[in-house]
Amino acid sequence: MNVKAYIDKIVRDAKAASRKTAIADTSIKNAALEQMALNLIDNKEILMAENEKDLRAAEENGLTSAMIDRLKLTELRIEAMAEGIKEVINLSDPVSEIIEKVVRPNGLEIQKIRVPIGVIIIIYESRPNVTADAASLCLKTGNATILRGGKESIHSNIAIYRQISSALEKVGLDKNAIQVIETVDRDAVGYLLKADEFADLVIPRGGEGLIRNVVENSTIPVIKHYKGVCHVYVDEFADPDMAREICLNSKLQRPGTCNAMETMLVHEKLAGTFLPDVCKGMSDAAVELRGCEKSCKIVPGIQLAIDEDWSTEYLEKILSIKVVSSIDDAIEHISAYGSSHSDVIITEDKTNAKKFVDEVDSAAVYVNASTRFTDGFEFGMGAEIGISTDKLHARGPMGLKELTSYKYIIHGTGQIRK
Known part of the structure; x- marks a missing residue:
């Protein structure tokens, strides 16, 4: 595989998909989320069979029992993933929300409205449920998402992704709005982190080593927390x-x-x-x-x-x-x-x-x-993509609103500046 060419196609496809997802109606996004949850439940056996491949590899590679437990997909955990997606459906869609509105003395009406960030790359470690959690939150906010999980959960992540992709296509959304990196080649992350022409944000989730590696190598803005002392x-x-x-x-x-x-x-x-x-x-x-x-x-x-x-x-x-x-x-x-x-x-x-x-x-x-x-659910956000200790854009638990930016829309009646 030519990893550079593979990643180049992924980010280009995500950028193109982001323009469509940004203007998708809330009802369409919710329909996709509903279908994602249904697909996960209907295909539990497939997900657990693929997860078993990861579990066997984890045992052979000497992962700790705690790590293996985090990796494991059971019927209850798959059902919890589906329920988590359904909870996102019930959350208010922040896209197009008017944050501020002012009418200037010259009659210009200026609105500050909430918009998707664009293309978000999420790099995470072993827990496969992050694939579904992150995909659902980013879709609800109109963002395109590129997900890169750990090699320990590669089979599980791809299996979950297949169900997500099928749901997008079924409701008529661009399947490239959510993509999973299907190679464990480490060079893939390096190429992703340099794709600032196409991606707008990177969110790393995992240990301090992973997060520092992302920060040190990314040319794309990163939101993160290194550790919780x-x-x-x-x-x-x-x-x-x-x-x-x-x-x-x-x-x-x-x-x-x-x-x-x-x-x-x-x-x-x-x-x-x-x-x-x-x-x-x-x-x-x-x-x-x-x-x-x-x-x-x-x-x-x-x-x-x-x-x-x-x-x-x-x-x-x-x-x-x-x-x-x-x-x-x-x-x-x-x-x-x-x-x-x-x-x-x-x-x-x-x-x-x-x-x-x-x-x-x-x-x-x-x-x-x-x-x-300190948790998105406990703060009343309904769900979170992670916790930020940064001071720019987002700080603390990151819910749906933190996965948006804003733009100004100005309505005039022919005003010119003198």
Whole structure:
């Protein structure tokens, strides 16, 4: 295969399809989504048979049980994929929404309206459900999508794509509005990332290594978050019972997600009584604890942390703990080691709460709530394409509106500039 020629055709076809998809009526897009969901359900056996090829290869290549589990498609997971697509149908279509409208003194009527971004490339790792999730969100917003999954899920991704493509054709949409890269050749990604003449945005989803590789090699704008080093700061004025519940939930509800707590900061005035209690709860749940010297003295058994721990996204049952002398000390620590993802203060003091939300520069800053709420569904968006810690265009959970741009439409009655 000539990979360069293959990718060139993919991006050109996507660009052509994007012009048609951008003006597709909501009813047509919803009909395609409905058909996509139906196709997945009707062809579960085919999807699971193709997925089995990926699972066998994963076992032969020594992937961890956790990775294999993320890769696996079951009837329930396929049904969940289909339900996820149906949920997108019920979301409001943001395309053509009037964001602002003004009439100038000279009579010009200026509208700022929401439009699709164009061609979006999504590069992701092993979970095959991302193929359906990303395709449905991008289609709803009138974008053309190029999906490049990991080699571990190549058979599963292509099988899902076949059902998606069939749905597009059945309702009369351009099948090139959604395409999957069907080669595992690494050069394909390199060529994709240089296709700035045809693609408008790249969204990488996966580990920090994958994301950094995309950012360093792309000539196309990238929206991303490298990692989620999320903090919970237990202030001196915190309610200890509330703090305990929030800390345990932030760490334990799903430790392998980017919005799980990785570092717990505790004010020294509360540390002596609070740390033994919360650390027992963590230890009972098999969490490995790594802490500063002060926390090690308060709770025997905590392993002394090294500097690298403070900036590590563990994505497992490991927690860093630091005793701080003030709210300023906590904010300084977050500024030095955080990833601008999600950070929490637990306090009953309104002045400290305001100081924290004003000074912590993260995509999501909480007062008295778990970090685990940084999620498109929990934010009321219905679904998300990912979470951004960037500051341009999109920040935080990215729902349908974040997959759009805008343009100005100006209506006149013959005005000329003097």
